[in-house]
Amino acid sequence: MTDLESRLREHYARARLSDSRIEQILAATPAKVTPPRVWYARLGSVAAALVVGLAVLHFHLIERDITTRVLAEIAMNHGKQLDVEIASGDPAIVAQALDRLDVPVRPPGQWPARYALLGGRYCSIQGGLAAQLKLRDRESGELYTLYATRLTPNLEAVADTAIVYDDVGITLWHRRDVFFALAGSRTPRAWPPESD
Amino acid sequence: MNDEDLLQAGYRYALSLRTRADDADDLVQEAWYRLHRHGGRAGSKAHLFTTIRNIYVDRWRRDQLIAFEPLETVDEPADSRSAIDDVRHDARALARLLDSLRAAEREALFLNVVEGYTAQEIGDLTGRPRGTVLSLIHRAKRKLRQGLAAGPVQPSLEAGKRKGSAS
Numbered sequence A: 001m002t003d004l005e006s007r008l009r010e011h012y013a014r015a016r017l018s019d020s021r022i023e024q025i026l027a028a029t030p031a032k033v034t035p036p037r038v039w040y041a042r043l044g045s046v047a048a049a050l051v052v053g054l055a056v057l058h059f060h061l062i063e064r065d066i067t068t069r070v071l072a073e074i075a076m077n078h079g080k081q082l083d084v085e086i087a088s089g090d091p092a093i094v095a096q097a098l099d100r101l102d103v104p105v106r107p108p109g110q111w112p113a114r115y116a117l118l119g120g121r122y123c124s125i126q127g128g129l130a131a132q133l134k135l136r137d138r139e140s141g142e143l144y145t146l147y148a149t150r151l152t153p154n155l156e157a158v159a160d161t162a163i164v165y166d167d168v169g170i171t172l173w174h175r176r177d178v179f180f181a182l183a184g185s186r187t188p189r190a191w192p193p194e195s196d
Numbered sequence B: 001m002n003d004e005d006l007l008q009a010g011y012r013y014a015l016s017l018r019t020r021a022d023d024a025d026d027l028v029q030e031a032w033y034r035l036h037r038h039g040g041r042a043g044s045k046a047h048l049f050t051t052i053r054n055i056y057v058d059r060w061r062r063d064q065l066i067a068f069e070p071l072e073t074v075d076e077p078a079d080s081r082s083a084i085d086d087v088r089h090d091a092r093a094l095a096r097l098l099d100s101l102r103a104a105e106r107e108a109l110f111l112n113v114v115e116g117y118t119a120q121e122i123g124d125l126t127g128r129p130r131g132t133v134l135s136l137i138h139r140a141k142r143k144l145r146q147g148l149a150a151g152p153v154q155p156s157l158e159a160g161k162r163k164g165s166a167s
Helices: A003-014 A019-027 A036-043 A048-080 A091-097 B003-017 B021-037 B045-061 B091-100 B103-114 B119-126 B130-150 B157-166
Strands: A115-125 A128-137 A143-150 A161-165 A168-175 A178-184
Touching: A003 B003, A003 B091, A003 B103, A003 B130, A019 A048, A019 B003, A019 B021, A048 A115, A048 A143, A048 A161, A048 A168, A048 A178, A048 B021, A091 A115, A115 A143, A115 B021, B003 B021, B003 B045, B003 B103, B021 B045, B045 B119, B091 B130, B103 B119, B103 B130, B119 B130
Parallel strands: none
Antiparallel strands: A115 A128, A128 A143, A143 A178, A161 A168, A168 A178
């Protein structure tokens, strides 16, 4: 091994995700989706009634888990406060720049006056491409992040909710085929209804 | 390989594509979740690397958020030997030199030297001919050796534009 190669290995060996970051990622890891045929094989000998019962139970467990995972991921993304990739105060410019998303990057309607838009970037929610808009409350100066991603069957199971998770106030809701989340101060805040 | 080792390996690979720690963190997080969402195959390092690479291509290369750079842009390190002479052989100097490489060179070098992939295996992962991979590795090593021998290096066109566009 040459000196250069050993130095390269040392360089990359020093690059590590922190233990807390690993824990965050693993905590928000989506449940594995087992191929249906595997379920059929496993449940083939079970009575139909039991299958239905298990399916109902399974649905409720998944629903509860997906909500927790989404909340954990939103709180994590908000806490990272990454720099915006598109720095603009114009929602239309940010939306145009984030054109890899096939859904609107913000709720419809007029932009609420209480928030100043700082810009946007791509992020992910449960493995799907999402937009993250960074906002500043004009009165309090607090930073908020607004998320939008396509409503998948998994995300459909997430009920509209407003909750504090990991010291971040988070509001989750969906409208038509878009899943939205607003994260900010410790008090969950709804997107202003007058903008709808 | 357990989940933590996989994530660490994915993070290092992501750093070979995007030298910004935030970007690498984001890449490995999204790839991890995407793999689990689509059948939970994150147990394989090859799958994780492939997914990280696909996301990288989707997010940065196809969006042209990083600029195209001619092949030989940074062959010769900058000739400014005053300020960082005393740290030319330390980790920061190497990090800056790595930052000055083209992403394709850095990726091929990482996979070959750190992960132990053969040129053929790198070609299979990246979709490049074996000869191109060998050339990328050779060129990357040559630039690093020249840079380490000469002293400080200025960030390349790619590194400069990437930082500007991503922040």
